[in-house]
Every structure is written in structure tokens, then in C-alpha cells.
Amino acid sequence: MNFTIEQIRNKLSVKGLKVTPQRLAILDAVYQLGSHPTADQIIEFIRHTNPNIASGTVYKVLDTLIENRLIKKVYTETGAMRYDGIMENHHHLYCSENDIIEDFPDKDLDKLLHEYFEKRKIKDFHIKEIVLQIKGTFDRH
Amino acid sequence: MNFTIEQIRNKLSVKGLKVTPQRLAILDAVYQLGSHPTADQIIEFIRHTNPNIASGTVYKVLDTLIENRLIKKVYTETGAMRYDGIMENHHHLYCSENDIIEDFPDKDLDKLLHEYFEKRKIKDFHIKEIVLQIKGTFDRH
DNA sequence: CTCACTGCAAAGGTTTTGCAGTGGG
DNA sequence: CCCACTGCAAAACCTTTGCAGTGAG
Secondary structure, rough: OOOOHHHHHHHHHOOOOOOOOOHHHHHHHHHHOOOOOOOOHHHHHHHHOOOOOHHHHHHHHHHHHOOOOEEEEEOOOOOOOOOEEOOOOOOEEOOOOOEEEEEEEOOHHHHHHHHHHHOOOOOOOOEEEEEHHHHHHEEEO | OOOOHHHHHHHOOOOOOOHHHHHHHHHHHHHHOOOOOOOHHHHHHOOOOOOOHHHOOOOOOOOHHOOOOOOOEEOOOOOEEEEEOOOOOOOOEEEEOOOOOEEOOHHHHHHHHHHHHHHOOOOEEEEEEEEEEEEEEEOOO
């Protein structure tokens, strides 16, 4: 996931958000860090180029980005929230041994699930999104 | 999910755990409360019969129960962890509007997924468990 | 120029930890 | 009896909040 600063600037503009150096840095960090960073990892990463950023600001910006559908939260096993810059539907491989979460996009699987739930309606429930938590272990890493 | 105190006592014994009033109360609370209580809800529930229990103890006992595969953690959107007494494979309906998490057992779906991943092997990853996060909204409630 | 955004610091909520004392096997 | 478990209180975490000051549009 590589976006230029110009592309990131544009993503913010399109949503009517003010383009601040902090927002650029944070969204860039989510993209560059890739594998579902925590707020803390984002702060760490940003401090290299942006030493004065406040952690409160990072949380506020992350919330704003979520509200504007530029990033997503990922539910995790540990206390800390993680953030995900990929907005296309995809699933997650969880390895509890080393706390890794990998992306698992699979169009065929999405199609299969869609067809299944077309037939198998859930009473009184309207599905918006289905995310698989595929838990297991990596053979290497 | 209704277990007698004797059954709960037995579940603990089988795992080689000491049967203490606190552990009985906590496991009983997870079963009785049903829909994925938080630690706080468990403490609240237990205090009625067990006013002196320490919250630290509750967290320790919950960890012990998880290690011994008597309960599971449920990943959630908010900061707080939730606990689940159903050990059979099942999925979850998430409604973010009212923070409800409902169980969704579905053997046919499990079979479908199992067959799918028999064919569609994930490189270097060994699947232990698949849980669907089915996100959406309840029509009533 | 103005209002949304940032920095700072304090507070809030949840979970963990250490240690002395207790009770289950 | 002995070691695992509990109660208590402090601390560690992560995240939110309020407010004064700043800067993007």
C-alpha cells in the first residue's frame, strides 16, 4: 500500500477535512506501517519526523479518519486497538503466538459467503459486513 | 446454558484446578449472564452473593479459565474484553449501535468453510479456528 | 479572519502486579 | 501441611477530555 503525500493530501481533501501536517503524517504512517499498527506504534513512527505531536492528537485524528472511512479499527485479542488502512473487504489471519495479524483478501470466499447468506437469512438482522477471524499459527516467521 | 454447581465443580476438577467459591461463582456468572459479559458485569453479578471478592481475583480467575479452555475471550470494538462460556465453534453477530454481541452457531456454514479451506490452502499457515464477525444491525431489540 | 485542529496535562476506565495472608487438596 | 489461590492496594496501560493557543482555508 504505497500512496504519495499528494494522494494522501487528496484523500483528506475529498472528505472535506483540513489537511494538517499531523493528519498527513498519521495516515501516511498507517499506510507505511502496513500490518495493523497500534496507536503507540503510529506515535513512535511519527515522532521521527514530527517530534512534537501529542498522543491525544493521534487518537483524535485516528477517530476522525475512521469516521470519514479512510481507515478501520481491527478488533484484537489484547487490550490495544489496531488500525487498518485497507478499506476493501478482507479477512484476517491471527497468530496469537507472536501477535501478528495478516490480511487475507479472498474474492472467491466473499462470493461464497454472499451466496450463502442470500439463502440463509438471519431473522431480524441486516448484515453490513462479514470479517473472518482465521486463527492459527504460521509455520515460519 | 444451564449448569448446576455440581457440574461446574466437576469442570474445574477435571482440569486439575482447585475448586474455590470464587471460581465457582465466576464460572457460574459467565454461564448465567450468557451474552458475553465484561469483567465488570461479572464482578457486579458476583458481588450479590460474594461481596468481598476482589476485582484482581476475577481477572486472575478469568485468565485461568481461558488457559484451561473453560471459557473464551471475545474480541470487541470497545476497549473492554468480553467472555464467552460456549466452547463449541460458533460465530458472532455484532451490532455496534447498541453494543450487543449475539451467538450465531451454524453447522452448515462451518461445513462449507471447512470444505472451502480444504481446497484453498493458505501457505505457511495452519488454521485452528475460524470465527465470523457478522457486523450489522438488528431490526428490533 | 475564523473556526477547526493541535499540544498539553490531567483524568478516566480497564487490567496487571506484588505481597501478605488464607484455605483447598 | 503446603502451595496455590485470594484480597487489597498500588501501578501500569491505553484512551479520552478540557482548555488555551495555533494555523489551514
